[in-house]
Amino acid sequence: MKSRITDDLNSWIRREVTYTAPDKLGRAAIRYFALALDDDNPVYRDEEFAKSTVHEGIIAPPTLVCDTNQFINQKLDENGYIGHDWKLPLSDGRFIRGGNDYEFIQPVRPDDRVTVIWKIVDIYERETRKLGGLIFVVSEARYFNQRNELLAINRETNIYSP
Amino acid sequence: MNVPKVKYFADVVVGEMLPTTEIVVTLTSFIVYAAATWDFHRYHYDDAFVKRIGLPAPFMDGQMIGALLARELMNWGGPDAFVRRLRYRQRAMVYVDDMIVVSGKVTGVTAEDGRTHAQCLLSVMKPNGTLVVRDALATVELGRKGGVGVTASARSCR
Numbered sequence: 001m002k003s004r005i006t007d008d009l010n011s012w013i014r015r016e017v018t019y020t021a022p023d024k025l026g027r028a029a030i031r032y033f034a035l036a037l038d039d040d041n042p043v044y045r046d047e048e049f050a051k052s053t054v055h056e057g058i059i060a061p062p063t064l065v066c067d068t069n070q071f072i073n074q075k076l077d078e079n080g081y082i083g084h085d086w087k088l089p090l091s092d093g094r095f096i097r098g099g100n101d102y103e104f105i106q107p108v109r110p111d112d113r114v115t116v117i118w119k120i121v122d123i124y125e126r127e128t129r130k131l132g133g134l135i136f137v138v139s140e141a142r143y144f145n146q147r148n149e150l151l152a153i154n155r156e157t158n159i160y161s162p
Numbered sequence: 163m164n165v166p167k168v169k170y171f172a173d174v175v176v177g178e179m180l181p182t183t184e185i186v187v188t189l190t191s192f193i194v195y196a197a198a199t200w201d202f203h204r205y206h207y208d209d210a211f212v213k214r215i216g217l218p219a220p221f222m223d224g225q226m227i228g229a230l231l232a233r234e235l236m237n238w239g240g241p242d243a244f245v246r247r248l249r250y251r252q253r254a255m256v257y258v259d260d261m262i263v264v265s266g267k268v269t270g271v272t273a274e275d276g277r278t279h280a281q282c283l284l285s286v287m288k289p290n291g292t293l294v295v296r297d298a299l300a301t302v303e304l305g306r307k308g309g310v311g312v313t314a315s316a317r318s319c320r
Contacts, residue, residue, distance in 0.1 A: 029198075036191070036198035037226075039233045041166070043241050053168075054242040054306050062232045062245040067225040069200035079211070080202035094215075097224035099251030107244060157251075 004135055004162065005125050008089055012120050019084065020115040021071040027110040029070060030060045037061065059107035065143050066102055066154040071114050084118055090135060090160045098136065098157030105150045112145040121155075135160040168305035169240040171271060171278040180238050180266035180282065185230065187222055189258050195226050222256035227295060231284050234264050235302050239280070242305035246279065250298035254288070262294060263287050271304075278304045 027045075034044040042049040043059055050058045069083040076082050108114070122138040141154040192206045204211040207220050228248060235245050256262055266284035273279075280302045286295040 033198045033229075036195040037229055037233050038191075039237070041233075041237055041241070043236075049241070052241075055244070059244075061229065061236065062248070063225060063229045064199075067199045067201070067223070067229065072200075076202055079204050082200055082202060097252055099249070100225060100228055101247075101249040102228065102245075103247055104245055 003125055004090070004133055005123060006089070009123060009135075012086065012088060013123055014120065015086075016117055016119045017084070017086075018115060018117045019071045019073075021113050022073050024111050024113050025060065025065075025070070025108060027058060029068070030058060030064065030110060033061055033064045033068070055107055058110055060109070062104045062107075062152075063102060065108045065114060065152050066100070066141065071116055084116075084141075086118075086120065086137070086139070088137065088160075094161045096159040096161065098159045100157075101155040103153040105152055108143075108145070108151050112151070114151070115144045117142050117144075132162045134162075166237070166240050168242045169238070170305045171273055174268055174271050174280050174304065176268055176270060178268050180234060180268070180284070182263060182265040183234060184261060184263050186261045187256060187258065189220065192220060192222060192226075192258060195223060195229075199223070199225070217255075217257075219257040219259070221258070222260075224252050227252060227256070227286060230262075230264060231266075231286070231295070231298055231300065234266065234284065235282065235300055239302045239304060244303045245300060246303050247301040248298065249300075250284075250295045252295060254292050254294045256288075256294055261289055263289065266298075266300075277306065280304055 031045050043053055043055055044061055047058055072082055118139055118141045120137060121140050124136050126134050128134055137158045139156050143151040145151055189207060196202055196206045201223060205221060206223055209220060212220055228250060232245050232248060236243055264286050266282050268280050269283050270281040282300045284298040284300060287293055
């Protein structure tokens, strides 16, 4: 079977793109994320309580920094999407989320202005009996605050079916 | 407010179960999460759109599953806890009005350089037995304020 991995697709490995948030994360974004998860943990909303903890102030729920598209200063596409998209030359077929591997280096705080650097670290193909040749795209996002301190790393695998 | 209790190394028993949580995901919860993450893709709320692309109903953002796993870990670990690592693979889609059950257990604890961590495995399952996530791997940093005893050492099980 002919591989769907072309030289053009291979050339995407190691490509990077950087987004810097136009503004601080903000307490409201943290409170809203907690609300969306029905999470009443006071470290996300009660400054006085949060100061009494090892965190010494309000922090964001761990995965917020890896999932929000708040940093991306662009318009919605035709399907309402605003987030990072490599726009790989793989337009046919379905996109499946393969999984995430998060490392949280330090908590993200309301005053943090986040920069994220996305990089493609690998592209490979696996033959499956059910779906045929699947292309796996492994990306890594590194999130930094305004002091260039690493906050989190998100390694994400996305799968593209024929 | 019900003030949660800090969990220290000595409080954690290897093999202990994390609280099991049942969550019914609704269109409202998808929409609120979509807005909270600035992810307005029609996948998550537009029934006619997803049916046109061959799916039965709007579906959960895959990272919302990670957010729910992190919620369970942070609440289990108490206010000084912080999730350091979370790795999972989604094996099945979660659609609007599905119920999911999040469960987990502590598989090990470690103490090093004045910091203590619990290792956990978590699963997400539908009541019909569909495994959405199997054995998500997590590391949670535990309370530090005087919580690391001199006898602290590593313990583990599977």
